[in-house]
Amino acid sequence: MSVFSVSSVSAASPVSFQDALEKGYARASQTLRGIESIEVIGERANVEAGTIKEYVVDLKIVFALEK
Secondary structure: OOOEEEEEEEEEEOOOHHHHHHHHHHHHHHHOOOEEEEEEEEEEEEEEOOEEEEEEEEEEEEEEOOO
């Protein structure tokens, strides 16, 4: 029987939501082992002077706890 834990992460990118997701996963995988899935629970963009400056994703990362 596997036991899982969930970690919440926010990641940002000036390029796109996809890039923010990939950066968030890359950073989480440096610390968390056994990542099973990622759920995007929110997306937003930071705007400055009428221009999108940053894409932000809120992630729920599910990973297996080690035995």
